[in-house]
Amino acid sequence: MWLAAAGIAAAAFGLVVGCSRAVEDRTARNAPSARTPDDERTDAVRAFEQSTRRALDFEHMPSSETTLGPDPWALAPLPATSAIAPLPATSALAPLPATSALAPLPATSAGVRLEPSRFVGVLRGRSQLVLLDAALSELARVPAPRAPTSLAVSADGHVFVAAGLGHTVARYTVRGDQLIASGVFDLGTEVLGVRELSFAAGKLYALDDMGGRIVVLDAATGRRLETLPACAGATQMKVAGSHVAVVCGFEHTLVVDGHVVFANNGPIWGFDAQETPAGLLIAAGGIEDHPxxxxEGSFGFIDSFLFVLEAGRRIAEINLSSHGVVTPKAVVIEGPGSFVVAGYGAPTIARVELAPGGAPHVEVTASLPGVRAIAKARGGWAGADPLLDAWVADGKAVPVADPAEAPRSTASRVGEALVFTTLMAPWNKSEGRLSRFTCETCHFEGYGDGRVHWTGRTDAHGAKVVASTKPLYGLAANKPHFSRALDPDLAAVAMNEFRVANAKSDHDPWFSIERREFPWIAALGPSADPLSPEELRRALVTFLVDFTHRPNPRTVGRRTFTDDERRGASVFREGCAGCHAPRLAADDPASEVPFPRWESLVFSDSGPLVWGKAEYAKTGIVPYVNERGARVPSLRRLYTKRPYFTNGSAADLDSVIARARWTDKGAFTHAGSEGRGLDERSLRALRAFLDLL
Known part of the structure; x- marks a missing residue:
């Protein structure tokens, strides 16, 4: 499943369909009039989708922030001992107010003994911090900053958890089997969320991915020491000795101390860094370094690889997909020539050994899919697994208790596995140009990957048609799908995705899944065995309906426009809303909402307006993906969709709006050719409004 975009940006679904259309165009033009078995199968899935849609309220659909389960996201071991002073016993500790300069905790020689091999982890979907024993059984759970995606543990046992939505870092101490809130650091309102935290040498490093910076604090007091540049859309950070390394997601680069040390042809999903006498050692899991x-109508050269760099020089690259390790997000350097890698997309974990001048040795053991963070544990590895909503100990799931929430449907959980694991195409090969992959290969965490690729087609003038990948969130409200709009609904998407994902696999895409072949699916809860081809497609549709947009960090905690944003909304209404319509469903003109309601909907968590419609337009962004242009795309959550336009020719939103032109006759172009543009004040205001979508 892979998406393409047009206009300012798209939220249509799938590089895959962008991916599959070269063959589909030819077959569509020459399709026989008689119905085929696939038509009948699609109709059955479509009837299910239509029944599902009748119950949807697009204005009030809940956000994926909480509906996808507890999402255990990060995990870290606690040190065996610490020098934290014992806290007085109390039955009700009130949270401390936020402050930018907390007093350090008093020094004492009477430390609190922490059991070896204890862990702390964050539940992103519940905004909670948990304390776990050596077997990953839960000992305690406390509130954490909103939507946390990171934590860090100091050498003396302080635990720090940052808000993924917000500008605070909370500090906790461990007392026996309790987690005690012991303070809050305020990073400043200019920080909209923290993607990663790292502790080193008494300093706390907080990666502000949207702001493109790293805020460095004194870990004892919360005092800001400095701000380091990063990149907008950074996905991961490591501090190794005196070095700070960051993965820049949209640019597909790994940056150390502000300098690019590794540039890839596609996304980098996870990495580790370690300072050694020979220089900085980096191990990175990412897509094959090849366009x-x-x-050939399938996906070529998108295997998962491990790249090893030493002192800025690439010394090894290992095809992990060929060993059954797919989408490696969790990478740990055990030593100068030893690495451990867990694949999110397959139930495997690998140890890679590099001998000087020799071929790498890869040893693979069974685990569970969905592991995005690992930590050394007694006798093996512990992991955080948001896919299965579980902690992983020695390859076995330890489910996270979630008593207060309504359980997700089994179909939705199976559908999520179809997107994020090899379950959709389990028999793919990794030979030559063939690849073993998942949908997430091009849609990291359900978003885009910043890649602009040739679709394999040319237009009527012989120009190569290229496409940029876009998020999978919010598809239910945004049909028809893809920039070429060849899929009228999610039923067609489901049928096409199975077909193209399995191309060249020598297997019929209309297959069943049996538990004996995939025993880990028992953790998802399905009672049926096998899961039939239709059930699998219904599951995919169910998940894509549930995969709603997360809150926009720029609107969290707010209710009203600033003066600039209000002016920008007016500029948008006059110049942009004719195409990027304020609808709740792109294909339903009756769902368009009047201007006075924009403000309240923009500042709701779901931000439900699609800002698009189910029609084609030619706006000067060539070559066109369809003879009629491109389907008007959704502008919802623009910050996740770089680069912009179908051809990826705009690196940022400033470039997009600077190229907008209107002629005296009312014609519009995104190409920046002749016509009237916006004045500086209107440009600034429009940009402020677009940031809120």
Missing amino acids: LDRT
Whole structure:
């Protein structure tokens, strides 16, 4: 499943369909009039989708922030001992107010003994911090900052958890089997969320991914020491000795101390860094360093690889997909020539050994899919697994208790596995140009990957048609799908995704899944065995309906426009809303909401307006993906969709709006050719409004 975009940006679904259309165009033009078995199968899935849609309220659909389960996201071991002073016993500790300068905790020689091999972890979907024993059984759970995606543990046992939505870092201490809130650091309102935390040498490093910076604090007092540059859309950070390394997601680069040390042809999903006498050692899990090739109707050259760099020089690259390790997010350097890698997309964990001048040795053991963070544990590895909503100990799931929440449907959980694991195409190969992959190969965490690729097609003038990948969130409200709008609904999407994902696999895409072949699916809860082809497609549709947009960090905690934003909304209404319509469903003109309601909907968590419609337009962004242009895309959550336009020719929103032109006759172009543009004040205001979508 892979998406393409047009106009300012798209939220249509799928590089995959962008991916599959070269073959589909030819077959569509020459399709026989008689119905085929696939038509009948699609109709059955479509009837299910239509029944599901009748119950949807697009204005009030809950956000994926909480509906996808507890999402255990990060895990870290606690040190065996610490020098934290014992806290007085109390039955009700009130949270401390936020402050930018907390007094350090008093020094004492009477430390609190922490059991070896204890862990702390964050539940992103519940905004909670948990304390776990050596077997990952839960000992305690306390509130954490909103939507946390990171934590860090100091050498003396302080635990720090940052808000993924917000500008605070909370500090906790461990007392026996309790987690005690012991303070809050305020990073400043200019920080909209923290993607990663790291502790080193008494300093706390907080990666502000949207702001493109790293805020460095004194870990004892919360005093800001300095601000380091990063990149907008950074996905991961490591501090190794005197070095700070960051993965820049949209640019597909790994940056150390402000300098690019590794540039890849596609996304980098996870890495580790370690300072050694020979220089900084980096191990990175990412996509094959090769342009995506779709000329044969399948996905070529998108295997998962491990790249090893030493002192800025690439010394090894290992095809992990060929060993059954797919989408490696969790990477740990055990030593100068030893690495451990867990694949999110497959139930495997690998140890890679590099001998000087020799071939790498890869030893693979069974685990569970969905592991995005690992930590050394007694006798093996512990992991955080948001896919299965579990902690992983020695390859076995330890489910996270979630008593207060309504359980997700089994179909939705199976559908999520179809997107994020190899379950959709389990028999793919990794030979030559063939690849073993998941949908997340091009949609990291359900978003885009910043890649612009050739679709394998040319237009009527012989120009190569290229496409940029976009998020999978919010598809239910945004049909028809893809920039070429060849899929009228999610039923067609489901049928096409199974077909193209399994191309070149020598297997019929209309297959069943049996538990004996995939025993880990028992953790998802399905009672049926096998899962039939239709049930699998219904599951995919169910998950894509549930996969709603997360809150926009720029609107969290707010209720009203600033003066600039209000002016920008007016500029948008006059110049942009004719195409990017304020609808709750792109294909339903009756769902368009009047201007006075924009403000309240923009500042709701779901931000439900699609800002698009189910029509084609030609706006000067060539070559066109369809003879009629491109389907008007959704502008919802623009910050997740770089680069912009179908051809990826705009690196940022400033470039997008600077190229907008209107002629005296009312014609519009995004190409920046002749016509009237916006004045500086209107440009600034429009940009402020677009940031809220």
